[in-house]
Amino acid sequence: MTKPALFLDRDGTINIDRVYIHDPKLIELIPGAAKSIKKAQDAGFAIVVVTNQSGISRGLIDKNALPLINRRVSELLQDEAGASIDLYQICPHAPLDRCKCRKPLPKLVLEAANQLGLDLSRSAFIGDKLVDVGCGNRAKCAASILLRTGKGREEEHILKVGGRQIPAESRPSFVADDLAAAIDWFLASSKNLSNKA
Numbered sequence: 001m002t003k004p005a006l007f008l009d010r011d012g013t014i015n016i017d018r019v020y021i022h023d024p025k026l027i028e029l030i031p032g033a034a035k036s037i038k039k040a041q042d043a044g045f046a047i048v049v050v051t052n053q054s055g056i057s058r059g060l061i062d063k064n065a066l067p068l069i070n071r072r073v074s075e076l077l078q079d080e081a082g083a084s085i086d087l088y089q090i091c092p093h094a095p096l097d098r099c100k101c102r103k104p105l106p107k108l109v110l111e112a113a114n115q116l117g118l119d120l121s122r123s124a125f126i127g128d129k130l131v132d133v134g135c136g137n138r139a140k141c142a143a144s145i146l147l148r149t150g151k152g153r154e155e156e157h158i159l160k161v162g163g164r165q166i167p168a169e170s171r172p173s174f175v176a177d178d179l180a181a182a183i184d185w186f187l188a189s190s191k192n193l194s195n196k197a
């Protein structure tokens, strides 16, 4: 039996985006995020964070601090709503490193799916950037959702002015105000899918 999952970006999706979060003290959850993650877990979804942290390659984030920063995210999610993250998948590279794991490449999603036994056809990717949407689409998730938190409004604007120049793989299934709205939308639409099946 494989499990569906929510693949979540971290900064601007779960916690408030700040330029290069290098200290656990800088983590502040977006209102409603913890509760909505718990709701998805209760509905049987695994929760995987997939995050580009180029600040490591640039020397702006100490790679030993990153696990502590992620632990702080988990701690706050647990304290606020009893929510937890099954796996953190991190790309520490900058674009010029030309690695194989930086979003929008789907490698970290595919690895997590193998490791945890996840059914991507019943899973969603949710984030505040078009690279998140691109990553979910390339991994063939059921839905790739763009949020208006973090950088999302600027990204939505790029979608609007870009028109037909925006490649199909960067187009979201849905645009939601925040993580809570995205999870509500996806849980409702996956219920419809299973009713039809």
Ligand SMILES: [Zn+2]
Pocket (backbone or CB within 6 Å): 091, 092, 093, 099, 100, 101, 102
């Ligand atoms: Zn990488």
